[in-house]
Amino acid sequence: MNCRAELEKKFSGRLRVDPQFDRQIVSYQGNKNLPGLRWMKYKEGFSKALVERFIKEKSPSDLLDPFSGLGTAPLVASGQGVNATGIEIMPVGVLAATGIAHAANGLDKEEFHAVGMDLLRRVSRRKKAGSSYRFPHVGITEKAFPEKTEKDIAKAREFIDQVDDSPMHDMLNLACMSILESVSFTRKDGQYLRWDYRSGRALRSHVDLGEVQDFADALENRLRETEDNIDEVKNAFGSRYPRFLSGSCLELLRGLPDESVDLVVTSPPYANRYDYTRTYALELAWLGLDKAGFSDLRQKMLTATVENKSKLEWLDSLYADGLDNARAMYDRQGALNEIIGILNENRENLSNQNIIRLIEGYFFEMAVVVSEMSRILRPGGGVIMVNDNVQYHGEEIPVDFILSDFAEKSGMVCRNIRALPRGKGNSSQQMAIYGRREIRKCVYEWVKE
Ligand SMILES: C[S@@+](CC[C@H](N)C(=O)[O-])C[C@H]1O[C@@H](n2cnc3c(N)ncnc32)[C@H](O)[C@@H]1O
Known part of the structure; x- marks a missing residue:
């Protein structure tokens, strides 16, 4: 045998x-x-x-x-x-x-709300990010975001990097990370990222992935959802x-x-x-x-x-x-x-x-x-x-x-x-x-x- x-x-x-x-x-x-x-x-x-x-x-x-x-x-x-x-x-x-x-x-819900609002205000303000931060693209992410989103992400990064409290820093970092796909010209699809024609990348076919969310809107939704979930998360975990x-x-x-x-x-x-x-x-x-x-x-x-x-x-x-x-x-x-x-x-x-x-x-x-x-x-x-x-x-x-x-x-x-x-x-x-x-x-x- x-x-x-x-x-x-x-x-x-x-x-x-x-x-x-x-x-x-x-x-x-x-x-x-x-x-x-x-x-x-x-x-x-x-x-x-x-x-x-x-x-x-x-x-x-x-x-x-x-x-x-x-x-x-x-x-x-x-x-x-x-x-x-x-x-x-x-x-x-x-x-x-x-x-x-x-x-x-132990995350303080009120404090999270207040810091989240500050972050949103910073992203929504016209004023550009003061630092020279640009989203650190690698080859496979180039052109993933509309230009306005690139700027909003830079403002968010600048704000988050100034938050000293480590759990709060993690929460905001997570909130931004979790919405990147929805504000981008990409979608996760099996083994690959699918790309939308609006990215300007050279693509084999014309793919329209539908709505690309505004960064501030997506972030606001995610922060609100997080805040709304905190009590249940405490109960569960x-x-x-x-x-x-x-x-x-x-x-x-x-x-x-x-x-x-x-x-x-x-x-x-x-x-x-x-x-x-x-x-x-x-x-x-x-x-x-x-x-x-x-x-x-x-x-x-x-x-x-x-x-x-x-x-x-x-x-x-x-x-x-x-x-x-x-x-x-x-x-x-x-x-x-x-x-x-x-x-x-x-x-x-x-x-x-x-x-x-x-x-x-x-x-x-x-x-x-x-x-x-x-x-x-x-x-x-x-x-x-x-x-x-x-x-x-x-x-x-x-x-x-x-x-x-x-x-x-x-x-x-x-x-x-x-x-x-x-x-x-x-x-x-x-x-x-x-x-x-x-x-x-x-x-x-x-x-x-
Ligand atoms: C099938 S997923 C498990 C997901 C997990 N059960 C959950 O509920 O999210 C396998 C995980 O192994 C991680 N991984 C791969 N190589 C690893 C390594 N050498 N050490 C630790 N984690 C690794 C991957 O990043 C991935 O998150």
């Missing part, structure tokens, strides 16, 4: 379609109308309901999410009195999560401040003590070439990332794009002997080796040859993360992970089974793998060649016994 069939045999008995897990619960859709979580549209998030369900079932005292995005898991947990830590590398997620935590834990660590979990997990967490609820990036730095280019530029900053962030993120280079040397220097378990799991994962072998044989036919490096990097880095999670878990503790399988060259890569195998090799037991009733379609490129296929989207549950 080949290794993939063996792996399938090992885990298929624990795989079941569970109608309770639908797209609403495993995605951001469920949060779209929730105070706080709706302030920043972070489509890659999962729902508050998913986290609540597992907190209720497991009653943890300490929760961790090493890929915390908007902070959904730590925020929901800390709202219920659980000690919670989130690790996130995207400054966009960290700022949004921190902002929600401020609002939930107030109780204790979660701890947000900003940076790569590949590095930061190393600093967390052994057996210090009961529950991990997480969703890593999928191995699907999705580039967060492209989707959130406007927001990252607003937060001050320059060209080098973009490239540095992309390289430090968990490998999931064809641009990612190997992190082996870096991980070796960080972990030294601590990598032995991850390396052994990765090297001995027969099904993964078979898949990489098939991709190598068909290298010439891949839409991009770096897909092989992507798969190698993704699984090696996830082996490190899984091994670290197991070390940090208390006996009896568990991991809930949302992830998608992926398909390259017509081969579905069973990410769920491979990662569950890593979990079992790290001292955990895979209890079950719940598949959504409807998986994800393959990419249009692959569909043209291999026909439409559904690719599993699952929630895995591992327990450290």
Whole structure:
């Protein structure tokens, strides 16, 4: 029997379609109308309901999410009195999560109102920004805003930079960041930004994205919504401040003590070439990332794009002997080796040859993360992970089974793998060649016994 069939045999008995897990619960859709979580549209998030369900079932005292995005898991947990830590590398997620935590834990509503009004007055005043600040565009954001909006953004930046109070600074910074898409000639669309013809960029087709909001109007709406939501946010997420660590979990997990967490609820990036730095280019530029900053962030993120280079040397220097378990799991994962072998044989036919490096990097880095999670878990503790399988060259890569195998090799037991009733379609490129296929989207549950 080949290794993939063996792996399938090992885990298929624990795989079941569970109608309770639908797209609403495993995605951001469920949060779209929730105070706080709706302030920043972070489509890659999962729902508050998913986290609540597992907190209720497991009653943890300490929760961790090493890929915390908007902070959904730590925020929901800390709202219920659980000690919670989130690790996130995207400054966009960290700022949004921190902002929600401020609002939930002591932000003065009247003061926020007053400072917000001052900001709006400053943006609406005719007088230009005094400083030489210009929105720090990078290549992929050039021409994103109408000229008036560029000027309004400069006034807002100048005002915010003079706010000394750190939570207030974060709240205003978040409010402006969260409206950038709506005041721009771009819209986030799957893997890319779609551009409107009014941007003046050279475009292949005439695209009209509809209303481009005025900056002051959009900001006023967002500030009012934030203020209106504060009490509900306090109710939902107030109780204790979660701890947000900003940076790569590949590095930061190393600093967390052994057996210090009961529950991990997480969703890593999928191995699907999705580039967060492209989707959130406007927001990252607003937060001050320059060209080098973009490239540095992309390289430090968990490998999931064809641009990612190997992190082996870096991980070796960080972990030294601590990598032995991850390396052994990765090297001995027969099904993964078979898949990489098939991709190598068909290298010439891949839409991009770096897909092989992507798969190698993704699984090696996830082996490190899984091994670290197991070390940090208390006996009896568990991991809930949302992830998608992926398909390259017509081969579905069973990410769920491979990662569950890593979990079992790290001292955990895979209890079950719940598949959504409807998986994800393959990419249009692959569909043209291999026909439409559904690719599993699952929630895995591992327990450290
Ligand atoms: C699928 S999203 C998780 C979203 C989160 N569950 C939420 O509700 O917002 C994956 C997250 O992992 C982050 N990420 C990618 N590489 C990372 C790394 N090396 N360390 C920490 N976070 C990382 C991404 O920026 C992204 O926010």
